Amino acid sequence: AAAKTTTSAPKAVKATSTVDKAQVKAFKEQVEKHLRTTIGTSPEKASKLAWWQALVATVNEDIFGRLTDTQQTHAKNDTRAVHYLSAEFLMGRLTINNLTNLEKFDVAREALKEFGLDINDICEEEPDMALGNGGLGRLAACFMDSLATCNYPCVGYGIHYENGLFRQEIRAGKQVERPDSWREYGCPWEVCRPESVQNIPLGGYVEKQTAPDGSQCSVWHPSSMIKGVPWDIPVVGYRGSSVAILRLWESRSTEQFNWDVFNAGGYVDAQTEKSLAETISKVLYPNDSTEAGKELRLTQQYFFCACSLRDILRRYKRSHHNDFSEFASKIAIQLNDTHPTIAIPELMRLLIDEEGLSYEQAWDITSKSFNYTNHTLLPEALEKWPVYIFEKLLPRHLELIYEINFRFLNGPVEAKWPGNNEMKSKLSIIEEGEVRKVRMANLCVITSEHVNGVAKIHSKLVKEDLFPDYAQLWPNKFCNVTNGVTPRRWILSCNRGLAELYNDVAGKDWPLDLDKCEALKKYADKKEYQDRFMKIKHDNKVALAKTIKELCGVEVDPNALFDVQVKRLHEYKRQHLNLLYIMSLYKSLLEDPDQDIVPQVFIFGAKAAPAYTLAKDIIFAINAVGEKINNDLRIKGKLKVVFIPNYRVSLAEKIIPAADISEQISTAGYEASGTSNMKFSMNGALTLGTMDGANIEIVEQAGIENNFIFGLSVEEVQKLKPRYNPWDYYNADHDLKAVVDWLDSDFFTPGQPGALSSIKSSLLNNGDPFLVLADFASYKAAHQRAQKMFKDKAKWAKAAMINSATMGIFSSDRSIKDYATNIWTLKSQLIKK
Ligand code: GPV
Known part of the structure; x- marks a missing residue:
């Protein structure tokens, strides 16, 4: 059923959720009981780990009863x-997710607050x-x-x-x-x-x-x-x-x-x-x-x-x-x-x-x-x-x-x-x-x-x-x-601000029927809602900036465009295409430091298989280029590149809600689906990507005009592949040639010439199996479109809201x-x- 249309639109102001006092008191008593009788400590002495263990013991009381009910029903029938x-x-x-699914998160947060504890801080104890x-x-x-x-x-x-x-x-x-x-x-x-x-x-x-x-x-x-x-x-x-x-x-x-x-x-x-x-x-x-x-x-x-x-x-x-x-x-x-x-x-x-x-x-x-x-x-x-x-x-x-x-x-x-x-x-x-x-x-x-x-x-x-x-x-x-992906973890638990907005515009059942989020679409033109949506994004970016400072020691500006590529490191996912673009942007800034570009932060997270040498070389290259760019005063902080170490689910929950752009740039035909692409869109990032995997279905929902699609299609890749010669692209494009050659210098790795040349070699001598050079120009153009749109705050906000509002079919409930x-x-x- 479509969300009911009312003449009086719900208030865009942030609603403060009320938490039942009696429930908080009961929860608090349970946690303290477990702290004393399950963990064997007391509120005065307990470490954060002990508090977390007591919190889990409390949650488990709820879980096991329902588990038995479930198993008995199934056995009986x-x-x-x-x-x-x-x-x-x-x-x-599992802690925040289980609390969320039991609808006890707010109660637990208030209960821990009364012990002087921050629930997010306590939950950081969980591996x-x-x-x-x-x-x-x-x-x-x-x-x-x-x-x-x-x-x-x-x-x-x-x-x-x-x-x-x-x-x-x-x-x-x-x-x-x-x-x-x-x-x-x-x-x-x-x-x-x-x-x-x-x-x-x-x-x-x-x-x-x-x-x-x-x-x-x-x-x-x-x-x-x-x-x-x-x-x-x-x-x-x-x-x-x-x-x-x-x-x-x-x-x-x-x-x-x-x-x-x-x-x-x-x-x-x-x-x-x-x-x-x-x-x-x-x-x-x-x-x-x-x-x-x-x-x-x-x-x-x-x-x-x-x-x-x-x-x-x-x-x-x-x-x-x-x-x-x-x-x-x-x-x-x-x-x-x-x-x-x-x-x-x-x-x-x-x-x-x-x-x-x-x-x-x-x-x-x-x-x-x-x-x-x-x-x-x-x-x-x-x-x-x-x-x-x-x-x-x-x-x-x-x-x-x-x-x-x-x-x-x-x-x-x-x-x-x-x-x-x-x-x-x-x-x-x-x-x-x-x-x-x-x-x-x-x-x-x-x-x-x-x-x-x-x-x-x-x-x-x-x-x-x-x-x-x-x-x-x-x-x-x-x-x-x-x-599909679960909206409980990937919106409700990891982006409370956005969840509240959806509660206000779509009612409280959207986590069970994500199509309901489409209700936000009709507010996508309204300034009041655009402001609220972008304020949520900004708050998430502030929080991520703090995490980046802690983990990478790099200062980033939450007002800059956050461009994110987080996924396993693979040639077919083409993190090196992203890197070549960053180098070309840096080069153009060095040539003209006063040009009016949108300040941008490029954020990477990726693990390479331990025996995958080229993948490890690409990680090294991202870090080397980042180090140089982040410390180059000539570009006045307009560009930052950070590689967040040890990318994993709990980091994804912090990174994805803070992204403006989601990089989904695999060679068409190689990414079976992708699933982070869905999480990013739900959280209001615009996809900068190829027509590959689920990207195709994402833009089918959100509109190609609200995303930045580039590159060869599956058919074009299949046609080009047998007669592809990367040298043609290298020789024909001055900018591309310059950045590829830059990899061969010691500009980014002082005293270690050749430290990045395996990447150049894979692109030229090994035939560029994933057509990085073929897609470079088109990728650059897509970035330019993105920059232009980012300057138009209202247009960007509208596109971000439409992306988020139209991801209903990507709930894993629909898949299941x-x-x-x-x-x-x-x-x-x-x-x-
Ligand atoms: I095979 N995938 C993965 O993560 N590991 C594997 O060993 C294999 C596939 C991924 C695909 O690469 C993604 O495109 C896809 O979204 C995901 O599986 C889930 O289907």
């Missing part, structure tokens, strides 16, 4: 549920739960919030990494990786569930046996057992609807572990082996969209999938005993990229080898249960595991993969393309060659009921360019679910409802108290 398998869940901090690399892991976290909020029965399954994504330090401009031990002092949100421990076999060999009837069967003799210990993290839906569970598996050694060695007197050796079992969940692989191809990584994937499937089967059998006929109607499994693909042969194996089903029965169930989400077209991210690793770790699974492949090639493929061996080798799960490999994406596509991409353009490319032959076989298998309707056929369940 024997509901269908979705099981979201993901190697990453980038949850960030980020950084069990993910970037967009893919954060998407899984937003989906958990939406699954709980929309009351869908679900479990999220992942790995309880002891060390999350590395902490990034910047030393002399360079990235240094430090371990992230997020649970060093315990995590008060998680609950260990020893009653649900699983034992997982690994390694060994397969023995062929002939049954009395003459049929062949396989018996797996694993060489070791690993114990999987589940840790549950409750995820509270908004307004406490239902509580979803994120179940993360920790690996431990079992007593069964190498008994032989132990008994033979190898006490110490057995302990060494033990540490191997405990290595499995030790650390998150820090690669984003690139496969490391390490044996330990496949072991991690198998370990958490095997634990999760046993958990699913255990729960299913509780109500259905050994009758598997209803399995596929009760269980939906979503694979978050190919990382959990091994769950497919593992379910087959469990059903055949452990439950005694026939291959055909097992395949019928398996192929109706799984769905696969693809998150990238980058060839280096498509997982291919060498057959020899499978032989060593998972010999029985390999056998089942061969069987699935044989039946597929000789069934549907032979029927469609009779006698066509070329087609067979293209579609085969096995890649032939010097090292034979298992193509995990092929296994996913063959098995899954649905395969989806994560933005319209991406899903089209998945179907037409990545899997065109599969699409001929099964055209209806392929679909799109455009990504799309999955539930089109892929999972899953119904929501209201929870009985």
